[in-house]
Amino acid sequence: MLNFIEIKVLHIDDHLLFAQGIHSLLGNETFIRELIHAQTLNEGIRIAEKLQPELILLDYFLPDANGIESLQLLQKISPSSKVILLTMESNPDVIENCKREGAIGFLQKTIGKKTLLEALNKAMQNIPTFPPSILAPTRQSNPQSLVKILSKREKQIANMVSEGLTSAEIAKKLFLSELTINTHRRNIMQKLELKNSAQLVAFIEKLKFMDIS
Amino acid sequence: MLNFIEIKVLHIDDHLLFAQGIHSLLGNETFIRELIHAQTLNEGIRIAEKLQPELILLDYFLPDANGIESLQLLQKISPSSKVILLTMESNPDVIENCKREGAIGFLQKTIGKKTLLEALNKAMQNIPTFPPSILAPTRQSNPQSLVKILSKREKQIANMVSEGLTSAEIAKKLFLSELTINTHRRNIMQKLELKNSAQLVAFIEKLKFMDIS
DNA sequence: AAAAAAATACCAATTTCTAGGTATTGGAAG
């Protein structure tokens, strides 16, 4: 344990009770000099800017931003901070995205204090901590990478489809020809390799659920 | 505060770290004689049976059961226990269902220690604690009550539709006529007052998300 | 400036879905 190094930790999580719990749990860990809590990303960014914490514990779901955005913003504001996601999310795609975006760790809230401390220490030694699930190679389709290939218009139309609008209705709303909407729909289907709009809607709703739209 | 009454509390939550935090946070509250933690509903039920706790703090999402089921089972096993939902869920329908099923409180994890203690004390005086959202009368469609009116077959077919299967494919899988599937689909649409399968799929996916299927 | 991608629009054919009706069977509830 590198307990001789005292670090500043910023914990961003809208679940106040959880944050208070963490605070109480880590309260007498001597290697933590400061443990600050922010309940929104905005608040977190303001604090991170001033505090320049060595470590940021970040919840994936925040009221004012989605996980990936939060991660990117924080790293821009405070590049020296190491970010560990601490969240209940467990989707492999989400975890992989966080890893790719430069997080040094991803912890689920199902872990215990011991595991948390281990991860904190590892992070300070620049050793990443990720759940084993992302090591499993059994993966073929990554929703996020797929959605990235949709253009703005296509995303817009995909969303309207998943709200139950017909092509004709979408056309009217966007002041476009129905034929144009049909073309867009066809392109969306091809790009996402889906075979009907039921699958498209299921796909879109799952994205919304996972908060990576 | 009724601090002179010492109660036994059971906390059921798969998020160990959160539970440890709560434990640490409530550790020196004298009105709590015992604070036991269970990580699954099964474990929780075993403990509740023996312990007969005055109070149960229950997470809505558990790995081995959904929220309503958990609530019902616990009340059967330990009828004298008051149950407070302590969860990140905030859907008004879910809250209302919990209230209807006999919970004495519903708390989101965004609250703080103070609010939690207040709710615990109230619960022991038989005073319920629910978020103000369910008092708001602006509600017309309750997904759960809607889904309840679907028959088994209809639910099954609705789910297959939301997986992207066509009527013909569903018919083949279930060894039924495609015409039968069409009839079922029509009845589903009518019962749920939806106008196309896109809306149906969105509806089903939201239910899955909310864990009230 | 040239090439690539996105957005737009059209035609035609086919499949799938939606909506109206009807009807038989079996089981559950009264």
Next chain:
DNA sequence: CTTCCAATACCTAGAAATTGGTATTTTTTT
């Protein structure tokens, strides 16, 4: 025992979606 509902199945007509191809204009990227 009868009445109600779920599950099954059929017919028909029309609406919507899917799939094939093509083409022009604008925007973005190289």
